[in-house]
Amino acid sequence: MVVIATALAQGAQMALVLLLPPLLLGLVRKLKARLLSRRGPSLLQPYRDLTRLMRKDVVLAPNASALFRVAPYMIFALIFASAALVPTFATGLPLSAAGDIIAIIALLASARFFLALAGLDIGTSFGGIGASREVMIATLAEPAMIMIVFTIALVAGSTQLTTLAGFMQSPQVGLRVSLGLALIALVMVAIAENGRIPIDNPATHLELTMVHEAMVLEYSGRHLAMIELAAALKLQLYLALIISVFLPWGQARPGDGPFVFGLGIAAFAAKLGLLGALLALFETVIAKMRVFRVPEFLGAALMLGLLGTLLLFVSRTL
Amino acid sequence: MPIVVGLACVAALLAVAIAAIGGLGSRAVYAACLVISSVGLGVALAAITQEPSALTLPFGLPWLGAHFRIDALSAAFLALVNLGCGAASLYGIGHGLHEPEPSRVLPAFPLFIAGMNLVVMADDAFSFLLSWEFMSLSSWALVMAHHRDVANRQAGFVYLVMASFGTLCLLLAFGLLAGSDGHYAFASMRGATPPPGLAGLILILVLIGTGSKAGLVPLHAWLPLAHPAAPSHVSALMSGVMTKVAVYGFLRLALDLLGPPAWWWSVLVLGLGGLSAVIGVLQALLETNLKRVLACSTIENIGIVFIGLGLSLAFHTNGMGVAAALALTATLFHAFNHMLFKSLLFFGAGAVVEATGARDIEELGGLIHRMPATTFVVLIGSAAIAALPPLNGFVSEWLTLQAVLLSPQIPQWGLKLMIPAVGALLALAAALAGACFVRAFGLTFLGRARTQEAAGAQEVDRVSLAAMAMLASLCLACGLLPGLVIDGLAPAVRLLIGTAMPPQMNEPFFSIAPVAESRSSYDGLLLFLLVAASASIAAFAIHRLASRGLRRSPAWDCGFPDPSPLLQYGAASFAQPIRRVFGTLVFRASERIDMPAPGDLRPARLEVTLHDLAWETLYSPVAAGVEAAAERLNFLQFLTIRRYLSLVFLALVTLLMVVALWS
Numbered sequence A: 001m002v003v004i005a006t007a008l009a010q011g012a013q014m015a016l017v018l019l020l021p022p023l024l025l026g027l028v029r030k031l032k033a034r035l036l037s038r039r040g041p042s043l044l045q046p047y048r049d050l051t052r053l054m055r056k057d058v059v060l061a062p063n064a065s066a067l068f069r070v071a072p073y074m075i076f077a078l079i080f081a082s083a084a085l086v087p088t089f090a091t092g093l094p095l096s097a098a099g100d101i102i103a104i105i106a107l108l109a110s111a112r113f114f115l116a117l118a119g120l121d122i123g124t125s126f127g128g129i130g131a132s133r134e135v136m137i138a139t140l141a142e143p144a145m146i147m148i149v150f151t152i153a154l155v156a157g158s159t160q161l162t163t164l165a166g167f168m169q170s171p172q173v174g175l176r177v178s179l180g181l182a183l184i185a186l187v188m189v190a191i192a193e194n195g196r197i198p199i200d201n202p203a204t205h206l207e208l209t210m211v212h213e214a215m216v217l218e219y220s221g222r223h224l225a226m227i228e229l230a231a232a233l234k235l236q237l238y239l240a241l242i243i244s245v246f247l248p249w250g251q252a253r254p255g256d257g258p259f260v261f262g263l264g265i266a267a268f269a270a271k272l273g274l275l276g277a278l279l280a281l282f283e284t285v286i287a288k289m290r291v292f293r294v295p296e297f298l299g300a301a302l303m304l305g306l307l308g309t310l311l312l313f314v315s316r317t318l
Numbered sequence B: 001m002p003i004v005v006g007l008a009c010v011a012a013l014l015a016v017a018i019a020a021i022g023g024l025g026s027r028a029v030y031a032a033c034l035v036i037s038s039v040g041l042g043v044a045l046a047a048i049t050q051e052p053s054a055l056t057l058p059f060g061l062p063w064l065g066a067h068f069r070i071d072a073l074s075a076a077f078l079a080l081v082n083l084g085c086g087a088a089s090l091y092g093i094g095h096g097l098h099e100p101e102p103s104r105v106l107p108a109f110p111l112f113i114a115g116m117n118l119v120v121m122a123d124d125a126f127s128f129l130l131s132w133e134f135m136s137l138s139s140w141a142l143v144m145a146h147h148r149d150v151a152n153r154q155a156g157f158v159y160l161v162m163a164s165f166g167t168l169c170l171l172l173a174f175g176l177l178a179g180s181d182g183h184y185a186f187a188s189m190r191g192a193t194p195p196p197g198l199a200g201l202i203l204i205l206v207l208i209g210t211g212s213k214a215g216l217v218p219l220h221a222w223l224p225l226a227h228p229a230a231p232s233h234v235s236a237l238m239s240g241v242m243t244k245v246a247v248y249g250f251l252r253l254a255l256d257l258l259g260p261p262a263w264w265w266s267v268l269v270l271g272l273g274g275l276s277a278v279i280g281v282l283q284a285l286l287e288t289n290l291k292r293v294l295a296c297s298t299i300e301n302i303g304i305v306f307i308g309l310g311l312s313l314a315f316h317t318n319g320m321g322v323a324a325a326l327a328l329t330a331t332l333f334h335a336f337n338h339m340l341f342k343s344l345l346f347f348g349a350g351a352v353v354e355a356t357g358a359r360d361i362e363e364l365g366g367l368i369h370r371m372p373a374t375t376f377v378v379l380i381g382s383a384a385i386a387a388l389p390p391l392n393g394f395v396s397e398w399l400t401l402q403a404v405l406l407s408p409q410i411p412q413w414g415l416k417l418m419i420p421a422v423g424a425l426l427a428l429a430a431a432l433a434g435a436c437f438v439r440a441f442g443l444t445f446l447g448r449a450r451t452q453e454a455a456g457a458q459e460v461d462r463v464s465l466a467a468m469a470m471l472a473s474l475c476l477a478c479g480l481l482p483g484l485v486i487d488g489l490a491p492a493v494r495l496l497i498g499t500a501m502p503p504q505m506n507e508p509f510f511s512i513a514p515v516a517e518s519r520s521s522y523d524g525l526l527l528f529l530l531v532a533a534s535a536s537i538a539a540f541a542i543h544r545l546a547s548r549g550l551r552r553s554p555a556w557d558c559g560f561p562d563p564s565p566l567l568q569y570g571a572a573s574f575a576q577p578i579r580r581v582f583g584t585l586v587f588r589a590s591e592r593i594d595m596p597a598p599g600d601l602r603p604a605r606l607e608v609t610l611h612d613l614a615w616e617t618l619y620s621p622v623a624a625g626v627e628a629a630a631e632r633l634n635f636l637q638f639l640t641i642r643r644y645l646s647l648v649f650l651a652l653v654t655l656l657m658v659v660a661l662w663s
Helices: A002-019 A022-037 A045-055 A065-084 A093-096 A099-122 A124-154 A159-171 A179-194 A221-246 A258-285 A293-312 B002-021 B026-047 B072-098 B108-121 B125-146 B150-178 B185-190 B194-213 B224-227 B232-257 B263-286 B291-318 B321-356 B370-386 B391-403 B413-445 B463-481 B482-497 B524-546 B571-586 B613-638 B642-662
Strands: A058-060 B053-057 B066-069 B551-552 B592-595 B603-607
Touching: A002 A022, A002 A065, A002 A093, A002 A221, A002 A258, A022 A045, A022 A221, A022 A258, A045 A221, A045 B524, A058 A065, A058 A221, A058 B053, A058 B125, A065 A093, A065 A099, A065 B370, A065 B524, A093 A159, A093 B524, A099 A159, A099 A221, A099 B391, A099 B413, A099 B524, A124 A159, A124 A179, A124 A293, A124 B413, A124 B571, A159 A221, A159 B026, A179 A221, A179 B150, A221 A258, A221 B321, A258 B232, A293 B413, A293 B571, B002 B026, B002 B053, B002 B066, B002 B108, B026 B072, B026 B108, B053 B291, B066 B072, B066 B108, B066 B125, B066 B185, B072 B108, B072 B232, B072 B463, B072 B482, B072 B524, B108 B232, B125 B150, B125 B185, B125 B224, B125 B232, B150 B194, B150 B224, B150 B232, B185 B232, B194 B232, B194 B263, B194 B291, B224 B232, B232 B291, B232 B321, B263 B321, B263 B413, B263 B571, B291 B391, B291 B413, B321 B370, B321 B391, B321 B463, B321 B482, B370 B391, B370 B463, B391 B413, B391 B463, B391 B482, B391 B524, B463 B482, B463 B524, B463 B642, B551 B613, B603 B613
Parallel strands: A058 B551
Antiparallel strands: B053 B066, B592 B603
8 A cells, every 4th residue: 555655656746846847937937027027927838838849840950960859858858857856745755765866966967968968969159158168067066066965965874865854854953054054055056057047047048148048059849848848847856955955844754644745745835936936036136147257156155065064074063 | 727717818818919920910819819808707707706716837036936816806807807808809800900000019919918917817026016017018019009100109208117117116115015034925915014104105105106007196197198199999908907907906005915004095095086086087178189088087087996995995994894895896896987988988089080080179070970870889988987877987986975975984184174075076077077078079979070081981890889889888787787796896895895895786676775775875777767768758759749840951050150160169169168267276277369459460369378287397307307317427428448347346345335234
């Protein structure tokens, strides 16, 4: 019985991380528009965009290779697989033992690897500039992320997200300086990894400032839909990561009744909405920075993560 | 007995070398090497779990003989060496036909393989050093194969100097280990425990001796010169296999023969490993010669291997057996992985050079359309070396990171501060490796062809492709079933540390859990299936339900398509952001822009200057000192016979006095 319940919960989680992200994106866009006193598009607009893109023909450059056509599905699958591993409304799901938080980061790195290669495939300057900047940002964001993982894993004694979330709900945690540093660093990395303001602007097509948009400039139709969906999934994934490490309250566990699972879904949706609202607020009040200021921003995240880890090597209670 | 078969393989290789001098054809030589390596591989795999087998031959020092022995550690490395050599021989069957001067490569190739086999099997100092020098000299002969190129001659010279220097350090280390009684057999060295100060000195000598062969910073300067100079399958052997023989030398001497480690040893090893990892990959990122990119990335991977070694030394000193076993397993696993993907990538580079005649990334591009099979296997190799799941490179780096996470219990403050910093360097190196191989793969195989040669490239022959495909499938297999490799390495780890990681093949669904599943686990197979299933279902569903139409039309490129393929992003421009962020610190990179005034018709120029700090602060002063001393002593060449005789007499008297005072 418990096996069927956990399998159902795993299925529900995978459906949730597939279907919810466009709504999150719609919410962020709507709130940003309201903050700028615009009416903004409907909350469901991202779904409409995606279905419209999926129905359109793909327009492909003459020298596009097979890699260019496979990459969107690979990127989507890699991000979807990592999103399926992050606990959202319940912990202890069967798939979560397949990879810990380091594996999740590495799966996202694989997705970026293919995205950057796809950017180089047509041989245009914009693809190149986007790929080049993307890997530069990644070389700083990934070590910062690993340092954050070190900090969290040293506190909880595990890199397994289920164990981590369980530990964070237990009274052993307390207020720790190192966790505070890790939270700040994680938010900074999440902003950079998702190409949000101030690192990159998801709404821009100003050529010289864009990173992610430059890489996917040659994509169209269903390929573009997959990439847009993957980007939305990634945003949701990072927010779910923050939720599951720092705000794990209300998550259901294996063996709980359906009511607790329902409560978990409601709690997750509320937390996601809250973080989305904070993101919209933050993006409205801050300006985008120059590309070569990004290393300073991410270098600060790396240093915060390293500091958090060092504190834990010095004393287990900090 | 495995050792008899192992030595018989070496003898057979020597016979092949002699036959090659006698004019045996290229295909026959490589086929013979392939057969012998396969036999060696089989023997080594069988010997991993067996009792050690030893043999003493009546060569070498008169009172000692030549000892050879295969224990679990030797067997593990023998398997690595013979797998790498077998793949290189298979590739050579196809690739070797295009060799312009086969008579310079064919005799030295089996000798090189024989040398590496002998080092791993040697069981006394004399045969170890002899085999080590044999390996160095035969590889030097291969570096000098294309000696008409001045750069290759220079690379050969630097390699020879560094190899001799490394052997000198090992010679001194063995001298100190053997003590004044001359116990040159490994068995008696293992029994003796040198005093701590002396042991520290020996460790430093061993680190210099093996580190200079492995390419550890700052002894790495020869590596990016020498490894690419050889034919590609030999480059693969040098980068993929010979550096692992050096790692074996370090393990054998430092962990097996030298007695209990002191904690500061690990600080040294960790520091050098971390530096090598980051400096190596940064150098690879700024390099535009494809084979040199790969050689520089070898420095990075050796750095990662030495980080693992340093961690296992640190745990071993403090009696944390399980953690030490985890770190050492990660080290050996990464050494094995690096052999697989570096050989594969060098084969791929060889295929590219063969097809286009160009080594510079700036002269390539668009090869995916001309060489699809090569592109596919090289893509697997690039993803593996960039430590991406579900391939093998990720597993070994994941295990190393798990070992880092076990280290806060270490009591020494020096290590407490050092290990997190090294962990950050490891993560940085992994991320930079991703950037490096996006650049190397993307600019070589994707985009538009930058030259006529690249546009007209032809796919390589099937035998070469088979060698690459074999290594690529091993990369995938070791990533999907890492438990198999971990369990295979367990006897070697137990030999050095006393404990090993818990058996992993018992875990459900082929997952691995280094300590406990609640702490951390990873399941490459499940992740691979999940990703493959979601990608196929997504593609199928969209093609079925939404759209499957496709139209070809010129690239959009924001409305201003580039007229010439040369306007694509090049290798230097791709690396520019990273050069600005990291290069100013590590290479003191500077840019100078020469912009002509309005109306002036000369072209604008951008000049980038990079400094190799190791070369400028270490090698150049030493070379200048040697040259100055040589100038000073030059007059000794022009003395009369009377003066020479008196000099000889003086030297004799001095030496006799030294001996008299010593005893």
